[in-house]
Amino acid sequence: MKNWKDLIQQDTFRYIDHSTLTTFNNEAYTAIHSFAIDDALALSISHRLSPPTMRLWVHPNTIVLGIPDAKLPYIDEGIQLLKRAGFHVVVRNSGGLAVALDNGVLNISLILPGVKDLSIHEGYEAMVRFVTYMLDDLTDQIEAYEIVNSYCPGDYDLSINGKKFAGISQRRVKDGVAVQIYLDVEGNSYKRAKVIRDFYDISKKGEKTKFTYPSVDPHVMSSLSDLLNTQLTVEDMKVRAKKSLAAFNNEVIEQPFSDSEQADYEKRLEQMKKRNERIESTST
Template sequence: MKNWEKIVRHAGFRYLEHSNKKFFHDKPYTALTSFAIDDVLALSVSKENAMPAVRLWVHPDTIVLGIPDARLPYIEEGVHFLNSQGYSVVVRNSGGLAVALDEGVLNISLVLPDVKHISIHDCYDAMVGLIRYLLRDLTDEIEAYEIVGSYCPGDYDLSIGGRKFAGISQRRVKDGAAIQIYLDVEGKGQERAEMIRDFYSISRKGEETKFTYPEVDPRTMASLSELLESPLSVEEMKYRVLSALQKLSEKIVEDDFSADELESFERRYEQMIKRNEQIAGMQDNLD
């Protein structure tokens, strides 16, 4: 495994804080918007001499589904259930399965250039190293391995004491990669897991499926504030991210999207809309 700092450390970073937006250049600021934005950033860092980027984003009460979730036999009923609980539902274009977002969940996108020479696993390891660095004064017990019983299980689940608080996905576009992590910072991780468990129960109804969906055990999940027994907040985590970037780089810029990026965003956003329109029950979430 490469040293995570060798992958993350750069002369400069582009920093985008999108956690309190209601619109992004005339588009409603939803999780659909966020995934389109990350695609554009991955395209941008593919250009010569482009800076890597770090983007922070938060969305209220949203369930983000993976592509396999959209193939559940009773997906429309599952989506209606989530809507009835006050949650919007979107299908993302990166890997993984269903995750829950709300105001207590901070998403971090680390967008790196020149990844043709960096393995997918090394990019995941870089994010793991960054999160350990962000929390180094609070804990040295963060582990990365699959937590069976969690939602969106994977080899890079982050946990403390066997309870998961974060998951990582990765999206590669041209020569750029957006490594995305959701961090359950505040609130009740178990309650989020109960919501996902019920979604799978309603959407599957016990039928046999070609894809193996997780059997969610809410006891396997918790927020960082619960695990650390400390009132850690999303705002504090944002500060920790910015402070880390200041130590890992010489320059931070906060440039808005260029005209070329906005044009690319329009195309990527429409692709996300079309992806979601094709799924039964999703139209109500796009109106």
């Protein structure tokens, strides 16, 4: 297995902070745009037109569903529930199941080249180790294993004392990969998990399904602030992320989208919008 530092440590790493955006290309900035942006960057990195990139993003009052969630037997009722509660609902193009985002949740995408020589586990491991490094002055208790009854459970859930604060997914495009993590930094984790639990309750209604959906227990989820008994903010974590990236790289650069990235973004955005047509058309 490749050492995670070999993936993070490059001559040049690109840094993009989209965490405070409200519009992008004259449209309201939503999670649909974020997934299209990561695809465009993965393509650019795949073609060696951009260095490896770290992108930070935040979306208020958003529920991001996984592809299997769209197959729930009463999905329309679940979407209506979420919309009535004031959430924007998006089906993503990467792996995993439903997650809750808001202004207390920081998303980090590590977008790397060389997918043909990079296993899925190595991609996950790089993100786990990077986040562990970001927080190493605060805790040495971070573990990576599936937290049963969490939302979007997986082998690389990050937890402290059995309570999950982060989940990771991957999106592979040609020879580029976007390893995406949500970090529950601050705010009401119980409330977030309860929303997802209620969504599954009404979308499944106890019916048997081919796919196994989680039985969400809000008590197994928590924020970093609560787990570390320290008032961390998203802004704090952004500083930590950039500082950690700089520690491994000779040069960290910020640069706007190129013409080719813009063209790829527009194509991927149309694909994301098409994927979400049913979601958008579901009325409350």
